Amino acid sequence: MKRLIHILLLSWPGLIGAAELAIPDAPEPGSVSTAAGLNHWARIYEVASHPRCVNCHVGDSPYPMWSGPSFEKTQRHGMNVHAGASRIGAESLLCSTCHRQQNSDEPHGAPGAKDVWRLAPVEAAWFGKGSDVICQQLRDPARNGNRTFQQIASHLGHDVILHWAWNPGGKRQPAPHSLADHVADILAWGAAGMPCPGDVTTATEEVSDD
Amino acid sequence: MKLTVNGKSHDIEVEGDMPLLWVLRDELQLMGTKYGCGIAQCGACTVHLNGLAVRSCQVPASAADGMSITTIEGLGQPEALHAVQVAWIEHQVAQCGYCQGGQIMAASSFLQFKPNPSDEDIDRAMSANLCRCGTYPKIREAVKTAAAKLRGEV
Numbered sequence: 001m002k003r004l005i006h007i008l009l010l011s012w013p014g015l016i017g018a019a020e021l022a023i024p025d026a027p028e029p030g031s032v033s034t035a036a037g038l039n040h041w042a043r044i045y046e047v048a049s050h051p052r053c054v055n056c057h058v059g060d061s062p063y064p065m066w067s068g069p070s071f072e073k074t075q076r077h078g079m080n081v082h083a084g085a086s087r088i089g090a091e092s093l094l095c096s097t098c099h100r101q102q103n104s105d106e107p108h109g110a111p112g113a114k115d116v117w118r119l120a121p122v123e124a125a126w127f128g129k130g131s132d133v134i135c136q137q138l139r140d141p142a143r144n145g146n147r148t149f150q151q152i153a154s155h156l157g158h159d160v161i162l163h164w165a166w167n168p169g170g171k172r173q174p175a176p177h178s179l180a181d182h183v184a185d186i187l188a189w190g191a192a193g194m195p196c197p198g199d200v201t202t203a204t205e206e207v208s209d210d
Numbered sequence: 211m212k213l214t215v216n217g218k219s220h221d222i223e224v225e226g227d228m229p230l231l232w233v234l235r236d237e238l239q240l241m242g243t244k245y246g247c248g249i250a251q252c253g254a255c256t257v258h259l260n261g262l263a264v265r266s267c268q269v270p271a272s273a274a275d276g277m278s279i280t281t282i283e284g285l286g287q288p289e290a291l292h293a294v295q296v297a298w299i300e301h302q303v304a305q306c307g308y309c310q311g312g313q314i315m316a317a318s319s320f321l322q323f324k325p326n327p328s329d330e331d332i333d334r335a336m337s338a339n340l341c342r343c344g345t346y347p348k349i350r351e352a353v354k355t356a357a358a359k360l361r362g363e364v
Binding site: 079080093094099100104106108 | 338
């Protein structure tokens with residue numbers, strides 16, 4: 001498998017010179033209220049729950065999904081595609097066999113990015129999940145790649161496959177807002193202490209119980 | 211741009227966004243790689259780019275600059291066929307044959323990394339290569355035979 005990944009990277013010139021996004025400084029810790037932080041989270045969730053993101057954030061499923069306005073119905077990726085434990089299809093058919101470095105603008109053409117096309121990590125299970133579930137996952141270092149919120153923002157800046165969500169090509173609907181706005185929301189949400197909708201519900205319930 | 215195709219170096223002057231498929235067919239007259247759909251939905255145009263299967267309709271010429279490309283014409287030679295080609299003949303897989311070059315290129319790439327595939331593995335690897343003649347059962351058997359040949363068992 002290591003040999004395969006090595007060859008794959010050698011055959012992927014797009015990784016060299018792919019445009020990264022400079023990440024601004026985060027607001028001072030505590031400078032963003034919890035309520036404002038939740039508003040930022042709501043915007044983050046609009047992105048995280050969008051088909052451009054969730055179709056590849058399928059948790060422990062090996063099947064990319066086809067959902068959203070580009071498809072008549074929600075279904076598994078066609079052609080019996082199975083990304084395997086490698087998440088890049090190395091066990092059968094590499095995602096990069098068809099998903100190359102650029103979007104096809106032809107109807108139903110394969111999208112692509114200057115990065116290795118792949119499923120998101122298993123723990124980043126977003127497909128069909130609610131706001132609080134995704135929020136809890138994103139702020140949990142054990143399930144977010146051991147990242148601080150600043151590192152989540154950096155991840156958005158340099159893992160350019162994520163940029164594709166805002167540049168999906170063809171008539172695909174892009175993720176809402178913009179990459180820069182999304183990064184700003186992540187930084188503001190982090191400065192607010194990474195609040196999640198369930199925190200408020202739980203606190204309210206605790207007050208009610210008293 | 212410089213492409214190495216079937217071991218031979220070529221200096222080619224084409225627009226950077228010309229699909230590799232058309233470079234192979236129109237510039238180099240290598241007609242074994244077929245146009246089927248043009249949108250990576252059928253697999254007829256499959257070639258190897260630095261040893262891995264790709265749909266050549268999805269690779270701009272500029273992205274292949276400096277790389278090594280193998281087409282069905284270069285996978286084996288009449289006097290020394292690739293194991294997958296031998297298995298294809300043994301099982302008489304082809305009917306019309308249009309998709310078979312792509313099928314063979316996909317199978318030969320897959321078997322590099324899955325030397326002893328199950329039926330399920332083969333179906334997953336080959337489902338994105340369409341065959342209007344419906345030769346799928348023969349394709350599966352030929353891939354298994356080719357795998358055995360590559361393992362030195364037959």
